[in-house]
Amino acid sequence: MNLRFLFFFILFTCIQVGVMGQNFTFEAIKSYAFPTELVRSKQGDKIAWSIDEKGIRNVYVAEAPSFVARKLTNFKEDDGQEITSISISDDGKWVLFVRGGDHGANFDDEKAVNPAGNAEPQTVRVMQIAFVGGPIRVISEGDFPVISPDNKVVSYIKEGQPWVCKLDTNENEDFLEAPVRLFKTRGSVHSLAWSPKGNKLAFVANRYDHSFIGYFELGKSQVNWLDPAFAKDFSPRWSPDGTQIVFIRTPASGGSTDSLTQRKRIPWSIRKVSLSEGEKSSRVWEAPNTYRGSLPTTQGGTNLFWPRMDRLIFTSYHDGWPHAYSIAPSGGPILLLSPGDFMVEHVRTSADGNMVLFDANTGADITDKDRRHICQVSVDKADMKVMTPGVGIEWSPISVVGGYVYIGAGAQMAPQVMLASSGATRSLTSNLIPAEFPEKLLVQPKQVIFKSLDGLTIHGQVFDSSNGTQKKPAIIFVHGGPPRQMLLGWHYSDYYANAYALNQYLANLGFVVLSVNYRLGIGYGYDFHNPKSAGQWGASEYLDIKAAGEWLAQQSFVDSKKIGIYGGSYGGYLTALGLARDSKLFAAGVDIHGVHDWAHQREIPLESLSGPHKAPDADWATSLSFRSSPISSVDTWKSPVLFIHADDDRNVPFSQSIDLINRLQKKKVPMETMVIVDDTHHWMKFSNALKVFQATADYFKAKLLK
Numbered sequence: 001m002n003l004r005f006l007f008f009f010i011l012f013t014c015i016q017v018g019v020m021g022q023n024f025t026f027e028a029i030k031s032y033a034f035p036t037e038l039v040r041s042k043q044g045d046k047i048a049w050s051i052d053e054k055g056i057r058n059v060y061v062a063e064a065p066s067f068v069a070r071k072l073t074n075f076k077e078d079d080g081q082e083i084t085s086i087s088i089s090d091d092g093k094w095v096l097f098v099r100g101g102d103h104g105a106n107f108d109d110e111k112a113v114n115p116a117g118n119a120e121p122q123t124v125r126v127m128q129i130a131f132v133g134g135p136i137r138v139i140s141e142g143d144f145p146v147i148s149p150d151n152k153v154v155s156y157i158k159e160g161q162p163w164v165c166k167l168d169t170n171e172n173e174d175f176l177e178a179p180v181r182l183f184k185t186r187g188s189v190h191s192l193a194w195s196p197k198g199n200k201l202a203f204v205a206n207r208y209d210h211s212f213i214g215y216f217e218l219g220k221s222q223v224n225w226l227d228p229a230f231a232k233d234f235s236p237r238w239s240p241d242g243t244q245i246v247f248i249r250t251p252a253s254g255g256s257t258d259s260l261t262q263r264k265r266i267p268w269s270i271r272k273v274s275l276s277e278g279e280k281s282s283r284v285w286e287a288p289n290t291y292r293g294s295l296p297t298t299q300g301g302t303n304l305f306w307p308r309m310d311r312l313i314f315t316s317y318h319d320g321w322p323h324a325y326s327i328a329p330s331g332g333p334i335l336l337l338s339p340g341d342f343m344v345e346h347v348r349t350s351a352d353g354n355m356v357l358f359d360a361n362t363g364a365d366i367t368d369k370d371r372r373h374i375c376q377v378s379v380d381k382a383d384m385k386v387m388t389p390g391v392g393i394e395w396s397p398i399s400v401v402g403g404y405v406y407i408g409a410g411a412q413m414a415p416q417v418m419l420a421s422s423g424a425t426r427s428l429t430s431n432l433i434p435a436e437f438p439e440k441l442l443v444q445p446k447q448v449i450f451k452s453l454d455g456l457t458i459h460g461q462v463f464d465s466s467n468g469t470q471k472k473p474a475i476i477f478v479h480g481g482p483p484r485q486m487l488l489g490w491h492y493s494d495y496y497a498n499a500y501a502l503n504q505y506l507a508n509l510g511f512v513v514l515s516v517n518y519r520l521g522i523g524y525g526y527d528f529h530n531p532k533s534a535g536q537w538g539a540s541e542y543l544d545i546k547a548a549g550e551w552l553a554q555q556s557f558v559d560s561k562k563i564g565i566y567g568g569s570y571g572g573y574l575t576a577l578g579l580a581r582d583s584k585l586f587a588a589g590v591d592i593h594g595v596h597d598w599a600h601q602r603e604i605p606l607e608s609l610s611g612p613h614k615a616p617d618a619d620w621a622t623s624l625s626f627r628s629s630p631i632s633s634v635d636t637w638k639s640p641v642l643f644i645h646a647d648d649d650r651n652v653p654f655s656q657s658i659d660l661i662n663r664l665q666k667k668k669v670p671m672e673t674m675v676i677v678d679d680t681h682h683w684m685k686f687s688n689a690l691k692v693f694q695a696t697a698d699y700f701k702a703k704l705l706k
């Protein structure tokens with residue numbers, strides 16, 4: 001055999017092994033471009049969105065009829081500055097957006113985020129750019145901009161107060177006049193909403209235990225309050241003719257301290273008020289005073305819209321599922337627009353006010369329960385249609401000229417902006433998926449349904465790249481939130497798209513991965529989402545995590561001695577609980593910014609634990625909260641663990657990990673730690689996300705693949 005032939009034989013074999021091995025790096029799978037913030041102009045002829053390309057976030061636009069995507073901004077750094085609040089002026093001339101902050105935070109969300117360690121942190125700022133392109137104008141530090149319908153000004157929030165600034169430029173492109181504060185009022189202002197004519201601005205003044213709705217007329221010098229009451233009023237929505245406002249009302253905070261551990265009802269109603277001085281509001285609809293009739297807490301909350309003079313749209317959970325409803329502004333019967341055992345999310349109305357679009361976990365197949373599909377329904381007729389059936393995941397629909405756009409993905413296809421028009425569907429951002437992205441090498445997660453230790457039905461997704469013959473090490477992924485649902489494909493949240501990428505990578509490394517949708521999660525109805533004795537009041541959801549571990553251990557294709565567990569935030573909490581309580585079942589774990597001591601999670605006002613405002617069950621609650629916290633079980637914690645936490649975490653304080661690490665070190669529990677300086681709960685800097693998830697995979701390789 002001559003050398004030349006031998007060389008090519010070896011080369012061919014190596015290629016074959018490479019292809020057969022089908023391995024890819026985590027960096028490769030994390031190279032997808034992630035779209036968010038998809039919005040349209042009023043007429044639906046222009047759209048804009050944000051794309052995160054390996055941490056470099058920019059605004060993209062497109063316009064009818066071609067809707068060819070065009071990069072509008074030119075930010076070049078992985079600097080951790082998210083883009084939010086994108087809007088297009090009604091005349092289509094301007095695009096406004098906010099750069100900076102961490103809008104998924106529970107506290108300090110208005111503060112600068114600085115994971116790049118810049119000497120001068122970049123503040124949260126309102127920016128303006130022409131839709132056709134051009135220089136970016138930094139209008140001001142601020143957030144939540146809303147452009148007036150007459151395209152003359154933008155209003156935004158700065159230091160809890162409303163400011164306004166002219167949009168237009170003069171002939172030599174110098175932008176006119178500096179921003180001015182529109183008015184000053186007590187409390188913190190939010191939910192700015194322009195009247196249709198653009199001459200009045202409605203808002204909510206949050207004053208801690210109560211909130212009022214007011215409006216300010218440009219050129220005047222007084223704020224006008226709308227039916228101020230001993231209540232929390234919010235979500236002001238103008239009538240299309242600008243003469244009335246509807247809003248949501250719930251009780252103000254106060255009165256005798258309720259039980260801490262029992263479920264609470266939050267009554268709510270839709271009310272309508274005209275703008276005449278001193279006018280009282282009238283009730284449009286009152287939710288049933290039941291647990292399910294409580295204020296909905298799923299995506300978008302009440303999703304209140306006034307799309308047409310004769311119809312209001314809202315979301316309620318009162319039949320056990322978050323559904324879209326329609327009602328006349330004068331009140332009367334409600335019309336259920338999305339009947340069935342499923343939930344609606346990302347609700348929007350069409351430009352002409354006649355249609356409602358949303359995504360929902362519904363369809364012809366049982367696997368649709370673990371997907372999202374775009375649905376459309378008339379505002380005044382229960383004629384709902386699933387527009388994107390199949391095995392994909394679609395979300396955030398908006399109506400545009402000639403059709404609708406949305407973000408779509410699959411088990412393998414990374415999230416992309418999709419246009420459905422004239423009977424065809426095409427991607428507007430496929431060109432942004434790098435060649436290195438290993439789409440064809442990804443596994444199709446399989447839907448599994450099993451019983452929890454108390455009989456509750458639990459859904460999960462199994463990622464397994466093998467044909468299920470030999471026994472393999474396994475890993476359980478525990479999502480956070482906890483009101484979340486993992487899906488049979490790429491997730492619509494960037495935080496969980498990270499997790500989906502890691503689960504695919506772990507499967508590619510040779511693990512069986514089970515992502516478990518435990519109780520407290522969404523997508524399976526009110527009772528599943530609001531279980532008894534859950535969280536810090538008994539951690540009943542842990543039964544589902546243990547059941548998932550035991551389900552894996554019983555599988556013929558799993559090595560029951562090599563089952564790992566990982567999760568972030570609330571998922572980190574349940575990971576720590578698993579390692580503390582069941583080190584025999586969970587051989588190793590990675591706890592990413594988990595909650596470890598409920599008493600330090602700022603969830604319960606201290607005055608309800610002692611003194612005159614002590615809750616009736618305060619002592620029982622304190623004991624239950626401690627016993628539901630991982631710190632109470634450190635004595636039985638034996639398995640090795642990797643702790644990861646960023647110290648600018650505004651959802652779960654960094655101290656939660658310091659506390660547990662110090663306790664476990666005293667017990668000489670084998671551990672490794674990773675600190676990410678100046679990033680937040682949401683890995684704003686791409687290179688930090690890479691570091692965190694690569695470390696997670698490497699830890700499991702070292703502990704379970706040896």
Ligand SMILES: CSCC[C@H](NC=O)C(=O)N[C@@H](C)C(=O)O
Nearest residue numbers: 106480481482568569570595651
């Ligand atoms: C109630 S403990 C806080 C957990 C945290 N929730 C909100 O901040 C969390 O799980 N955050 C992420 C991961 C999420 O909201 O999904």
